[in-house]
Each structure stands twice: as C-alpha cells, then as structure tokens.
Amino acid sequence: MSDITVPTRSSGTTLSLDALSGPAARARKEGAIKAVFFLAATVSIIVSAAIVWSLVREAWVFITEVEWANTWGQNGWFPRQGLYDMPTLLVASLIVTVISMLVAGPIGLGSAIYLSEYASRRTRSILKPVLEVLAGVPSVVLGFFALFFLSPQIVERISRSGWLIIGAVILTGYVAMMVIWVRRTLQREASTSAAQMFTRIIVLTLFVLVGLVMVWWILRTAGSGDAGAANFFQVKRSGQLAAASIGVGILTIPLVASISEDALASVPRELREASAGLGARKVTTTTQIVLPAAVSGIVAAFIIGVSRVIGETMVVFMAGGAADAARFTDSPFEGGLTMTAGMASLATGTDNVVGEGLTFQSLYFVGFVLFLITLTLNVIGARFVRNVREKY
Amino acid sequence: MANTTDTGVSVTDETTSDITVEAPTAAAPEAAPASTPVDPADLVFDVSDLSVYYGDFRAVRDVNMTVERNQITALIGPSGCGKSTVLRSFNRMNDLIPTARVTGDLIYRGVDLYDPRVDPVEVRRRIGMVFQKPNPFPKSIYDNVAYGPRIAGQKKGLDEVVESSLRKAALWDEVKDRLGDSAIGLSGGQQQRLSIARAIATQPEVLLMDEPCSALDPIATARIEELMAEIKSEYTILIVTHNMQQAARVSDRTAFFSVELDEHNDRRTGLLVEYTDTAKLFSNPDDERTENYITGRFG
Amino acid sequence: MALSTIGGNGRTTARVDAEIYRQGRDLKGRGFQYLLLSALFLASLFLITLLIQVLTDGWPVLSERFVDFFTGTLRSRSSDDALGIGQGLAGTFWIAIFVIALSFPIGIAAAVYLEEYASENFITSVIDVAIRNLAGVPSVVYGLLGLALFVATRDGNSTLFAGGVTLAILVLPIVVITAAEAIRAVPSSLREGAYGVGATQWDVIRTQILPYAAPGILTGTLLSLARAIGEAAPLILVGAITDRLAPRGDGLLSLDQIFDRFTAMPIVIVGWVQESGRDQGFGPAAGAAIVVLLVFVILMNSIAVTLRNRFEKKRG
Numbered sequence A: 001m002s003d004i005t006v007p008t009r010s011s012g013t014t015l016s017l018d019a020l021s022g023p024a025a026r027a028r029k030e031g032a033i034k035a036v037f038f039l040a041a042t043v044s045i046i047v048s049a050a051i052v053w054s055l056v057r058e059a060w061v062f063i064t065e066v067e068w069a070n071t072w073g074q075n076g077w078f079p080r081q082g083l084y085d086m087p088t089l090l091v092a093s094l095i096v097t098v099i100s101m102l103v104a105g106p107i108g109l110g111s112a113i114y115l116s117e118y119a120s121r122r123t124r125s126i127l128k129p130v131l132e133v134l135a136g137v138p139s140v141v142l143g144f145f146a147l148f149f150l151s152p153q154i155v156e157r158i159s160r161s162g163w164l165i166i167g168a169v170i171l172t173g174y175v176a177m178m179v180i181w182v183r184r185t186l187q188r189e190a191s192t193s194a195a196q197m198f199t200r201i202i203v204l205t206l207f208v209l210v211g212l213v214m215v216w217w218i219l220r221t222a223g224s225g226d227a228g229a230a231n232f233f234q235v236k237r238s239g240q241l242a243a244a245s246i247g248v249g250i251l252t253i254p255l256v257a258s259i260s261e262d263a264l265a266s267v268p269r270e271l272r273e274a275s276a277g278l279g280a281r282k283v284t285t286t287t288q289i290v291l292p293a294a295v296s297g298i299v300a301a302f303i304i305g306v307s308r309v310i311g312e313t314m315v316v317f318m319a320g321g322a323a324d325a326a327r328f329t330d331s332p333f334e335g336g337l338t339m340t341a342g343m344a345s346l347a348t349g350t351d352n353v354v355g356e357g358l359t360f361q362s363l364y365f366v367g368f369v370l371f372l373i374t375l376t377l378n379v380i381g382a383r384f385v386r387n388v389r390e391k392y
Numbered sequence B: 001m002a003n004t005t006d007t008g009v010s011v012t013d014e015t016t017s018d019i020t021v022e023a024p025t026a027a028a029p030e031a032a033p034a035s036t037p038v039d040p041a042d043l044v045f046d047v048s049d050l051s052v053y054y055g056d057f058r059a060v061r062d063v064n065m066t067v068e069r070n071q072i073t074a075l076i077g078p079s080g081c082g083k084s085t086v087l088r089s090f091n092r093m094n095d096l097i098p099t100a101r102v103t104g105d106l107i108y109r110g111v112d113l114y115d116p117r118v119d120p121v122e123v124r125r126r127i128g129m130v131f132q133k134p135n136p137f138p139k140s141i142y143d144n145v146a147y148g149p150r151i152a153g154q155k156k157g158l159d160e161v162v163e164s165s166l167r168k169a170a171l172w173d174e175v176k177d178r179l180g181d182s183a184i185g186l187s188g189g190q191q192q193r194l195s196i197a198r199a200i201a202t203q204p205e206v207l208l209m210d211e212p213c214s215a216l217d218p219i220a221t222a223r224i225e226e227l228m229a230e231i232k233s234e235y236t237i238l239i240v241t242h243n244m245q246q247a248a249r250v251s252d253r254t255a256f257f258s259v260e261l262d263e264h265n266d267r268r269t270g271l272l273v274e275y276t277d278t279a280k281l282f283s284n285p286d287d288e289r290t291e292n293y294i295t296g297r298f299g
Numbered sequence C: 001m002a003l004s005t006i007g008g009n010g011r012t013t014a015r016v017d018a019e020i021y022r023q024g025r026d027l028k029g030r031g032f033q034y035l036l037l038s039a040l041f042l043a044s045l046f047l048i049t050l051l052i053q054v055l056t057d058g059w060p061v062l063s064e065r066f067v068d069f070f071t072g073t074l075r076s077r078s079s080d081d082a083l084g085i086g087q088g089l090a091g092t093f094w095i096a097i098f099v100i101a102l103s104f105p106i107g108i109a110a111a112v113y114l115e116e117y118a119s120e121n122f123i124t125s126v127i128d129v130a131i132r133n134l135a136g137v138p139s140v141v142y143g144l145l146g147l148a149l150f151v152a153t154r155d156g157n158s159t160l161f162a163g164g165v166t167l168a169i170l171v172l173p174i175v176v177i178t179a180a181e182a183i184r185a186v187p188s189s190l191r192e193g194a195y196g197v198g199a200t201q202w203d204v205i206r207t208q209i210l211p212y213a214a215p216g217i218l219t220g221t222l223l224s225l226a227r228a229i230g231e232a233a234p235l236i237l238v239g240a241i242t243d244r245l246a247p248r249g250d251g252l253l254s255l256d257q258i259f260d261r262f263t264a265m266p267i268v269i270v271g272w273v274q275e276s277g278r279d280q281g282f283g284p285a286a287g288a289a290i291v292v293l294l295v296f297v298i299l300m301n302s303i304a305v306t307l308r309n310r311f312e313k314k315r316g
C-alpha cells in the first residue's frame, strides 16, 4: 500500500486511510473552536438560570416570612414601614397598561397599516425613520418629556368634562367593536352547536362586564379629586399616572408598529391581488382581507406591547407622581407606583435598600411577579407570531 | 464521440450485471457488452449498494458503479432522481445537510470515504466540486482562485497557482489585467470558469461538476466543454447534466438514473438504471427506461 | 358588477367610467387613509414636540457653559458653576466598554454557534428558548440580577463594574438575535463553495460567514450599544449614584474607577429631574444632558439603520 504524501494527480494507485484522515492537530483545533463557541452560547442558559435563581431565592424569603395581611387591603405601598400592599402596585400597573396601550395600539397599528399598504416608496422613506428614531429614544428622555410637557400641558388641562368626553370616545369604540363582533358571528353560521352558543354567550358577557367596569371607572375617576383645585382634578405637580402612561405609550408605538408591519408584510401579495381583481376597493381589501389574514401577528404585537409596557420603569418612576411610597389609587390623575417604579424607587436614595425587615426581599418578590407576568405574555405573543409564520 | 477505450467485453463486470438484475422491467439478464476490463490500479471510485437518505426519505437507492481515472462520467436522468445527491456524496458535501445519511460502500482509491476516521475536509481537497450556479466569493478574482491553496496553508507561490489554474480554466487571457477586481463583476460564463479555476487550484484528483453549464449560454457552454476535454488528461471528472447532447459529446461513460414511485408513502426514490459506455448508452441501451428517456418519451 | 349592466345605456357607461377613474368619491377609502395617516402624524408630532421641549429646555445651559458642562460634576445647587455631566460621561463610556468587551464577542460567538454548529438537539433548543425569553425580560429584572450577583446587600460596593456587567448581560440577547439573523442571510452557495474546495468549518466562518455578515452584525451591535447607553433602570437597581458623587482626580481612562461608586448619563438625567422639584434650575440641566445623550443615541441608531438599509438594498 503506497502512501501518497504529495497528492500527485492521476495516480491510480490506492491510498491509505491515513492519507484521508487529515492532521490530528487540525481536528483538535476545530474541536477547540467549536467548544469555545458552544460555551458562548451556553451563557444565555446561565444568565436565565441566574435570573430565576436570584428572583426565587429572595422572593421565597419574602413569601415565607411576610405578614400576609400587610400585602393586601392596606391603604398603600409603604415598604419601609412594612406595608407591602400589592393591589396598589397592580392597579397602577393596570392603569398604565390600559392607557398606554390606548395610545400605542391605535397609533402603532395605524402607522403599520399605512406604511405597509398605502405609503409609496418615497413617503415610506420619510415616515419610517420617524418610528426608527422614536424606537431609539431612551426611556429617561420620555420620563423627562412626560413630566415637563405631557403632565402640565396635556394631562392637567383635561377637565372633568374632557375626561368624560375621552371616556365616551373610548366606550364608543369599544361598543362598536362589540357590535361588529356580534354581527360577524351571527352572519357566519345560522345553526350553531350548543357548545358554540355557550362560549359565545360567555364572551359576550365578558364584553359587557368589561364595558360596565370601564363606565364605572370613568365616572368614578371623573368625580375624584379636589374641587378646590385650579382644575377639577387633584393634580400633583410632580406628575401623575396619566402623564406617565402617555409617555410609556409613545415609547411603545414603534414596537407595536414594527411587529404589526411584519405581520402585514407576511400576508401574501396574491391575496391582495385576488381581492383587487374582484373589484374591491383598497379599503375593503385592507380591512376585509389583509387585516383578518394578519390578525394573529397584530394580536402578538399587542401582547408583546403590553409586556413591554408593564416592564417599563423609568417613565413611570420619573413622571408617575409618587416618591418611594404611594397611597392606593385607581385614578390616572393621581400619583402612583407601578410594580417597576416601586422597585426603582426602593433602590434609589443614599441609604441601603435593607431598611425595615423585608424591604430588600420585597424588591425581589415584586420582580418575580413582574417576571412571571411578562414571561407569560411573551410566550403567548411568540405563539401568535409563529401562527402567522406557519400560515404562509 | 468515439470512445477510445471501447474495446473489450467483460462478462465479469459487476456493475453492469447488477443493474440488469435490478431493473425489473428489463428482459432477462443478458451479457453486457462494451465494457472495459478495469485495472484495479485505475479505479478511482468503487461504489456498491449506495443509498442516500434525507431523514426517513430514501432519495436514491442501490447505486453500483465504478469510475476509472482520467475518464469523464456523465450522470443523467429526470429531475429529482438524485443525481446531485449521488454526486454530493462523492466528496461528502452531503455531510453539510444535517438530515442526510449514506449507506453502502463508497471506496475512493481503496479507502472507504465514509470511514469514521476519514476527514471530509481532506476528501474535499482531493475531490473538488463545481456547482450548478456560479458561486464566486465576494472577493477579488485572485483571492477566489487563491482561496483553496490559502486555507490549505500555502503562502508562497500563490501567483503561479493562480495563473496556472486560470490558464487551465481558459480564463487567464480575459482576466489577467484585472485580477484585483471583484469576481462578482464577471459574466456568468466567466464566473463558472472561475469556479472551475478555484476548484483546480487546490490540485484535486477528481472534479465533480453539478450541471456546470445550466446557467450559461451556448457559447459559454461550448467553452466549458472544450475545457473539460483539455483537462481530462489530468483529472477524473464526474458531471451531472440535463443536456443529453452534452453528455454524449463530452463523456466516456454515462449513468442513467430514474425515479420509482413508492405506492406506500407516495415518495419518489431515485435509482441507477443503466451505466455503460456513452456510445452504447445513447445508441443501443439495454434498458427500456433508458431508451424511453433518451428518445424523449419520458421526462 | 357594473359591467354586466352595460348595454348601450349611456348613464351606466358614465358610472363605469367614474368607477374606473375614481371620480365617484371613495369617501370611506379616503377617510380610512387619512385616519391611518393621522396615526403616523401623531407619532411624528410626539417626536417633534419631544425634541423641541428638550432643546428649548436644554439649549440655554449648553450654549452658556458648553465646556464646563461637559467637565462638571454632580452638585447640590443648579446654579453651581461646577455642575455638569463629566461623571455621567465617564460612567457611560465605561459601560460602553463593558458592552463592547463582553456582549459583542460572546453574543456573536453564540450566534455563530447557533447558526453554524448547533445540531437540532435538546441543548440547542434550550439555548434558543433562553435567548428568546431573555430578550423579553424587563430591564429592571436585570437590575435585580446585578444587585444579587455583584452588590448583594448594597453595603457600599455598588461599582461601575456591577453596572457595566449588568448592562452587558442585558443587551446580550439583542446581539445574539441580530447577529444570528445576519448569519442566516449568508447565501448557502458561499458556504458550499468554500467547503467544496476543502475549507474547514472554522475557515468557512472566518473567511466567508463573518465577512459577509459583518454589516448586519455591526448594525445589531450598534443598536445594542445605543440601548445600553440609554438604559437607566438596571443601573438604578445596582445602585448608581443619582445625587452627589465625589469627583475623582484621575482621568477618564483610569482603571481605578471601575471598582468605585459611579453614575452614568441616564442616571444623571434621572437625578436632576428629581432634584428639579426642589431646585427648578435642575430641569434645564437635565434637558441639556438629554440633548447630549440623544445626540449619541440617535447618531448610533441612524448609522445602524442606514447601514442595514444600504446592505438590504445592495443584496436585494
């Protein structure tokens, strides 16, 4: 068996296995390089594990040691006094979520539809950068803007009647949605099984209940506040949840827009052309064909948007109108602490977080709750995004 | 094209007899004519019972063939019959597809290419590949050709390698004044000859070409065909082509692949139907399916 | 629909003409389009108002004492001549160094592993899920991680090191995801061509994948750097200083400050916004600091976006 060391071409003789097995040093080098890359990839697992571990470790101490009576039904979040009223934070987070999604949802979705369905190449090249710049603005900047502009110029100018008008507009939109849904479902099939009927009744009941809660909340908050103040509301000079919410909403517009745009872009052109070919107008094609086809992605945009909003910290911390403690409030026109702002405010200041008893641990407990909420939302959102991908 | 080695008849040629047995519609095994007795020292590839799978899907089955040195072997057959798949298994390019799996024996000059100790990198340095679509790297012409030698560790004498490779690929005169220009700017035909130059710069023993002319116009195709005839004395060439005239013009031996529908799972598996001297295959094929294909009755 | 009613009837023909040439006003369509446009208009309005607000607040400070403002430090009175963002700039500079030194190599390497090496197995899918979910974890939670890992009880050792590493971890998933996307866009013909002439996997990565994916990777890294520079919440959690920080004698590049208390540009802004309740003059100072921060961040983002668009266009 003649071993060919110099690869002489056309040598018809047989080779030895060694000639084709390559130098061992090269194999070792390749293996080492692969190992290094693999280690880099495992960092993400380590970080995930470290996050869960650090959250659970301290949150567990909190859960096991806290006086549970102090976490519910107290009149506010006063961690340094050992009062950890969760509803205070949760309700504030809910208010911020609702209001900021009312800003980011329609504006983000509208922008996405315009950019994807209507804008010419030129308009797009002018308008798209607006969203891109907005996406890059740090949240502290929005905090500043919310506190020094949105709060005095917009929120404080909304009078009681102004708030009622806004509420009426929102409710009208909500009722319109409900009516459309009812008409759609009635049109679709005349005969339905009992099970279908049952789920529909439940959905409808939920629709109505949420609507009633909204009416109650708008009326209630419109009546809240201090009659003697310059405007109807008890306005804190240092901002209020509504201003912070609008700021968070602005921050979230680009996110909602970009996920929605991806969803719209994944709708095949043939669908649009087929519809146009049947003589449908653009608006009909868009609302009847494109939007329903992209609905999964749009839902994902909203869900991921909500997750982002709940996790946003600095805007609420700076413009939310509360210091390191907050009284319970369900009015957007008062100061409050969301879960995130509550954490940030605990951590600022010159002294240690380790104040009263479980203050340090409460930080991790709130963080853990926040982590679970956003994780759930992101997982659901990712599932919706995948739906779109699989469909087309 | 006259086949210079078309002299003897061998009844012991395993390849031919295998195929005849395997072809169910063919008549009873008859003596396979027109085959050269193979000097084992001239044997470059000896393939037996080769099957290639993508996951559970068997793309090609039971390929048996031998390839001799300094010959041009053409692989023809309808689309999807696994020509590329077989060709890519000859230099272990299929390793790059995670699901691909090979069974059977593929002996290259006495060494089983799929022996676990064989390094595919080493295999590919000896068995080069030219692809269907010209795929120049986004680098200069010079760097494209010098790419192989460089990664093999060669630092000196690159200029000579580049020049001789480009000369062999019949591209030198067209590009010698702009070796520093990007290869992306070349025409399709030039790009394909550059791919050939890039492949022969590593001084391979075998060249695998997967439809090298399918993206080219007739003139560029003719140049590549000429080129193959010129470099044949130095390399063993396997070429996949859809162009039967091309196969007839350039190759010494031709392998005809076909597909067979599996009723159970509705998947199409490729198989080697007939493998013999080109002249015979195109004038007097043994198998009915070959006949149908070359006369255009089956696509 | 209208076509079926054509039959020498002039009125119908006119209507068809109108339909075709859109003379019959498509009110609903118009309304819808303007509604959509108003969404974009509102977004632009927000952005412009924001920029104007920041500029009008911050400009006087910048134009009056441009140089002093850059070298100055955190002070208790807004009228103090030594008030400035020097310490913030230093902190942010070092945070950027941490991100460049940690997130970029680890993130790009992880992306290369996922796209080029990883086979479909359990560990790969775990890594994949981990990265995807990390990208959605709120930034405060990273702050909690940094607090637990580096500071523990915050007994005075909240250092620039803790802040830098925390932010490096925060942007790591962004780097991985964008780099992986760029690598996925490398045409497989380049890979095959290189493997076909006997390149090893590392050769292919080194000579084909990374050079081709470089612009995309650069875009991702720039975006993540901009994100890290503007991020405040995790730094607050690990204990960046918002009120007063004793000035250091040594320069920007001194390594000692890595293990010292620190602040950063966004933290300076937060601190001054909070102080503005007590001392109004801090508002404009915060505005001026924002102008500086925005210049950096928007510049980086624009370069990144331009780079991406340029290469998307070039490669079709």
Ligand SMILES: Nc1ncnc2c1ncn2[C@@H]1O[C@H](COP(=O)(O)OP(=O)(O)OP(=O)(O)O)[C@@H](O)[C@H]1O
Pocket: B054, B059, B078, B079, B080, B081, B082, B083, B084, B085, B086, B097, B099, B268, B270
């Ligand atoms: N990467 C892959 N994964 C799964 N199946 C594959 C893959 N590549 C090829 N196949 C399948 O294997 C079969 C053979 O494909 P192959 O590309 O080898 O055919 P071919 O003869 O070269 O066809 P063509 O003449 O069109 O190039 C086909 O059914 C094809 O769908």
Ligand SMILES: [Mg+2]
Pocket: B083, B084, B085, B210
């Ligand atoms: Mg093929």
